[in-house]
Amino acid sequence: MENKPVIVAFCCHYCAYAAADLAGTLRLQYPDTVRVLRLPCTGKIEVNYLLAAFERGVDGVIVAGCLEGGCHFQEGNLRARRRVERARQLLGEIGLEPERLEMFNLSSAEGTRFAEIVTEMTKRIEQLGPSPLRRTRDHVERSIAELSAQAEQAIAGERK
Amino acid sequence: MIVADRKSVPEIRDMIKKHNRVLLVGCGTCVTVCLAGGEREAGILGSALRMSLKLIGRGDVVVDECLIERQCEDAFIDILAPRVGEYDAICSLGCGAGVQALAERFPNTAVYPGLNTQFIGILESQGVWTEKCAGCGACRLGEFVGICPLTRCAKRLLNGPCGGSRDGQCEVREGLECGWQLIYDRAKALGVLDSLEAMAAPQDWSTSLDGGPRKVIREDQCIAGMGPKA
Numbered sequence A: 001m002e003n004k005p006v007i008v009a010f011c012c013h014y015c016a017y018a019a020a021d022l023a024g025t026l027r028l029q030y031p032d033t034v035r036v037l038r039l040p041c042t043g044k045i046e047v048n049y050l051l052a053a054f055e056r057g058v059d060g061v062i063v064a065g066c067l068e069g070g071c072h073f074q075e076g077n078l079r080a081r082r083r084v085e086r087a088r089q090l091l092g093e094i095g096l097e098p099e100r101l102e103m104f105n106l107s108s109a110e111g112t113r114f115a116e117i118v119t120e121m122t123k124r125i126e127q128l129g130p131s132p133l134r135r136t137r138d139h140v141e142r143s144i145a146e147l148s149a150q151a152e153q154a155i156a157g158e159r160k
Numbered sequence B: 001m002i003v004a005d006r007k008s009v010p011e012i013r014d015m016i017k018k019h020n021r022v023l024l025v026g027c028g029t030c031v032t033v034c035l036a037g038g039e040r041e042a043g044i045l046g047s048a049l050r051m052s053l054k055l056i057g058r059g060d061v062v063v064d065e066c067l068i069e070r071q072c073e074d075a076f077i078d079i080l081a082p083r084v085g086e087y088d089a090i091c092s093l094g095c096g097a098g099v100q101a102l103a104e105r106f107p108n109t110a111v112y113p114g115l116n117t118q119f120i121g122i123l124e125s126q127g128v129w130t131e132k133c134a135g136c137g138a139c140r141l142g143e144f145v146g147i148c149p150l151t152r153c154a155k156r157l158l159n160g161p162c163g164g165s166r167d168g169q170c171e172v173r174e175g176l177e178c179g180w181q182l183i184y185d186r187a188k189a190l191g192v193l194d195s196l197e198a199m200a201a202p203q204d205w206s207t208s209l210d211g212g213p214r215k216v217i218r219e220d221q222c223i224a225g226m227g228p229k230a
Helices: A016-025 A047-055 A077-096 A111-128 A137-159 B009-016 B041-053 B073-086 B096-105 B179-189
Strands: A007-012 A034-039 A060-065 A101-105 B002-006 B021-027 B062-068 B091-092 B110-113 B117-127 B129-133
Touching: A007 A016, A016 A047, A016 A060, A016 A111, A016 B073, A016 B129, A034 A111, A034 A137, A034 B110, A047 A060, A047 A077, A047 A137, A047 B041, A060 A077, A060 A111, A077 A101, A077 B009, A101 A111, A137 B002, A137 B073, A137 B091, B009 B041, B009 B091, B009 B110, B041 B062, B062 B073, B073 B096, B091 B096, B096 B110, B110 B117
Parallel strands: A007 A034, A007 A060, A060 A101, B021 B062, B021 B091, B091 B110
Antiparallel strands: B002 B117, B117 B129
């Protein structure tokens, strides 16, 4: 249990978050390694959000946005992809495997694809092993709850 | 503005790893605009350094971040003074002037550069900055229709173009515009091509790279007793 990977998924409200919801509605089975954080758009992602997750000891990070050309905010997902690339380059400089971070694109109708993504990333992280920055599982879970609360506040800010 | 870019994480980590408490100081002016050393970049670098230090077994090193409005002026650096005593090193994310201003202000604290200061330039397009001024101390833009041959011509020719100019491109590097083609085109558009017929005199380099650090003094602005150092 302690060694099971912990993966944070930064999910766009308009696609991946709904796809995760659909995966649940469809009763699809996928690994319980993922913790979903909702963002108003993956364009909200900044490099420091991604590093914050790794610094808190998570083993892998998924950024899941709309299909290219289908962003609710025109090009938020395209910007996110470039920021993910930048963060991957930084992970390499830090000494962590860049493969621990990946961006995916899917639509809100792709509950099955969401389950596949989580399964694929879980396998990849299991092969890489736990993050060398890993702390106790409790600590990681608490940190993710904090990050999640911050993400929700960001969404609340968008609605004001 | 002054344009800079970040040193690599391992290079900065190796500079600071012998210290126990390090303060990363961002700067709110030029390097914020060129996305190298502002508040967000200080946060990103802080996070990266803490992880990198932990991976080499120095997870005990405390790395904190802060931002000051302008590192190249004492009045703005003062805000740091109460905090600096808590740290044994500062890593500045300012330009070279900022790093040295912090080192002068805090003589008992080690100060390291987090950036490589590149040039005086402008934002060409989102995420792209280009050098425009060599800071030569004897501006001759008036002679060259507002385009600096010392900066824009790869060979710094004052009487160009040379034979390496082809279709507006410089032979020195692919994708590099010929500075003299730019000067010619602009002079033509302004109807002042004849101004380029005169031979340009050699540059007076005594105002640059000569005689140590340069100083600009406005005596009418100096305060008695706080005047310039000899």
